[in-house]
Structure formats: C-alpha cells, structure tokens
Amino acid sequence: MAEEMRFGIVGCGVIGPHHARAISGLEDARLVAVADVVPERARKLASEHGCDWHESASDLLARADVDAVSVCVPSGEHASLAIAALEAGKHVVVEKPVDVRLGPIDELIEAQRRTRRKVAVISQHRFDPASQVVHDAACSGRFGRLTLGTAEVLWWRSQEYYDSGEWRGTWELDGGGALMNQSIHTIDLLQWMMGPVEEIAAYTGLLAHERIEVEDTAVAALRFANGALGTIVGTTAAYPGLTARLTVHGDRGSAIIDGDRLSYFHAASEEGGGRAYGAAGGGNQAEEVMRSFEEQAAATAGADPSQLSMAHRSQIRDFIEAVREDREPLVDAEEGRKGVEIILAIYESARTGRPVRLGQGQK
Numbered sequence: 001m002a003e004e005m006r007f008g009i010v011g012c013g014v015i016g017p018h019h020a021r022a023i024s025g026l027e028d029a030r031l032v033a034v035a036d037v038v039p040e041r042a043r044k045l046a047s048e049h050g051c052d053w054h055e056s057a058s059d060l061l062a063r064a065d066v067d068a069v070s071v072c073v074p075s076g077e078h079a080s081l082a083i084a085a086l087e088a089g090k091h092v093v094v095e096k097p098v099d100v101r102l103g104p105i106d107e108l109i110e111a112q113r114r115t116r117r118k119v120a121v122i123s124q125h126r127f128d129p130a131s132q133v134v135h136d137a138a139c140s141g142r143f144g145r146l147t148l149g150t151a152e153v154l155w156w157r158s159q160e161y162y163d164s165g166e167w168r169g170t171w172e173l174d175g176g177g178a179l180m181n182q183s184i185h186t187i188d189l190l191q192w193m194m195g196p197v198e199e200i201a202a203y204t205g206l207l208a209h210e211r212i213e214v215e216d217t218a219v220a221a222l223r224f225a226n227g228a229l230g231t232i233v234g235t236t237a238a239y240p241g242l243t244a245r246l247t248v249h250g251d252r253g254s255a256i257i258d259g260d261r262l263s264y265f266h267a268a269s270e271e272g273g274g275r276a277y278g279a280a281g282g283g284n285q286a287e288e289v290m291r292s293f294e295e296q297a298a299a300t301a302g303a304d305p306s307q308l309s310m311a312h313r314s315q316i317r318d319f320i321e322a323v324r325e326d327r328e329p330l331v332d333a334e335e336g337r338k339g340v341e342i343i344l345a346i347y348e349s350a351r352t353g354r355p356v357r358l359g360q361g362q363k
C-alpha cells in the first residue's frame, strides 16, 4: 500500500457522499475515484472531491491505484460487490448490513480469508464514546452479572422515503424494513454489549406504510447465551420519530444510551452497596465516566480529540490501521454477520409463530 490509502467508492446515493467526506478528512487517506450506475451521481460526487468517476463498478475495481473500496450500494448487493472487490485485490469497507442473507455473507467471509484482505462492516455507533464506555463496563464486569438488555428504535420514515428508491422496502435488496435497515445499529450494539443471542420469539407488522414488502414495526423477546434476557423494539412508524435507546442492566449496575449519548450510568462501588434493597436509581455517574473516557481518549488520540465524535470517520481510521497493522478491524465481516443473524431469526419467528434458536443454519 502507498503511504496513504487510496479509496474508491461504489454507490453515490445517500451514504456514498458521507464516505467521501469521512475519507477526505483523514490525512492518510485519499479518494481516487467513485462509481455509480447513475452517471450524474458519480460525476457530481467526483466534482465535489476532485477525483475520477466511472459508470461501472468493474471499471473502478480494475484500477491499480485503488487500494480499498467502500461498498455503498443497496444492501442486497453488498456481498457480491465486496467479493468482486476482494478478488480484484482491494481491501473493503461495506456499509451495513453486511448483506441481507447469511449465505452470501459466509461467501464473503470465505473470500476475505482466501484473499487475505481486510473487510470492515460499517457499524459507526460502536465508535461513539458512549458505546465504548458501556461496552467496556459490561465486559469488565462493572455491572455485575448481566440480567437484561433492551434496544428500542422509535423512528419515523415517511412514505416518500420508501418511494425514493425502488430497492427500499423490498426483501430482495433492503432485506427487511425497520430492523434490517434502521434498527440494525442498535441491535449490533445490544449484542456487542450483552453477548451472543441464543433464542428469539417475535412479532412483526406493516402498519403505517404501503407499497413495501417488509415490516415497519417489530418486537422481540430474547434470551442471551449468558442467561440474561432482552427485548428489541424497532419501528419506522412512530410519528414524528423519537429516539434510539439502548439499556444494559446487571446486578451491580446499569447504563442507558439515548440518542447516542450516555444518559444514565451507575456501577456499584467495590465495597458493595449495589444490592441494597430499593437502591432506586443510585447516583447517575454518566458525566463522571464520560469525562474520564474523554480525558483518556484525548491522551491516546493525541492530535485531534474532536474527531472522536465523527463515528464514520473513526471507523474508517480503524480500518486503515487494521490494514497497516495486519489485524482485524473492530467490526469485520464475522462481527457484521451477528446483527443480521439476529434480525433474520426475528423474521423467521414472526413468520412461523415459533421461537427460533440461533446458529441453526439459516441461509
């Protein structure tokens, strides 16, 4: 790889320009070319960033001066395009979800191993300071035995949103609705903090939209492998659109992330006191733990702590470092697979009316 990582972006719709800005803001990355089957979109993004443009992904993949490719096309085309990029010798950043079916995701994982390239799957909220704080606390046992985890995404998407692209709201290319497209971020955080999900029972509904095939509302009850219980509530039918909230609870502490910010945190002190009868709410330590995290992060990130808030950029920086250090990115294809597996199990449970155990070979 050259001194700087040279990027290409395939797909210049809503999220492609976001990748372009994230890449352009990194000093050791450069945007070399973009591609879109709708040429005006590629031309426009290229002119904004002073790079080349192509009408076809294969022309971009054929370039020797591209080290890494961001895959920003509709979700059901992710794995096939990512595999083509790996086979062309590129490292790959894939937008979420990594794909909408497990079969193509497993093929991507196999291609990544075979080509010995790196794959990062965008789950930018894992890089939010609040997510990092709660993940560290949950994994280091500060909340004691984990008992309950909840993910709630109470959003609104208008009918115009679904009508804005033919792929939106289709099983084939969107892979699902409120869960596969929108709630996947919070679901990924839930499983990252609580650990693997063992069993799921769920209902889904299409309640406030038309001309789409998929759910706009879903509820699920979960049992995690560690015995903890959980719930997932995801909707794009809660007008006018409220918050995305994640809660993690244990017998010695709890945390709430609301709208990407840590709104509540309490961990019992070493001396005990955490199990006092009716220790209602305890003291909210959120400000204190965030301050200490920001201080530590500023000390290690050095140059520019303000970049910490830019989650997409942080994830692409992690990807570049992973290539340099020959390690896996924080969210590789196997990590990206976990949220998709949970969502597909929710769909299966809703369809069959039965609980679904995970890891039973769904494709």
Ligand SMILES: NC(=O)c1ccc[n+]([C@@H]2O[C@H](COP(=O)([O-])OP(=O)(O)OC[C@H]3O[C@@H](n4cnc5c(N)ncnc54)[C@H](O)[C@@H]3O)[C@@H](O)[C@H]2O)c1
Binding pocket: 010, 011, 012, 013, 014, 015, 016, 035, 036, 037, 038, 041, 055, 056, 057, 072, 073, 074, 075, 077, 095, 096, 097, 122, 124, 165, 181
């Ligand atoms: N991480 C996030 O927060 C976030 C936010 C929005 C979208 N996304 C993800 O990004 C992906 C794209 O979503 P979007 O909202 O940008 O969609 P979009 O429809 O706005 O853009 C997709 C673009 O890809 C182009 N395209 C389709 N197939 C192509 C191909 N084979 N070669 C070249 N170009 C092709 C389309 O012409 C279109 O311009 C989805 O998977 C979505 O889930 C992620």
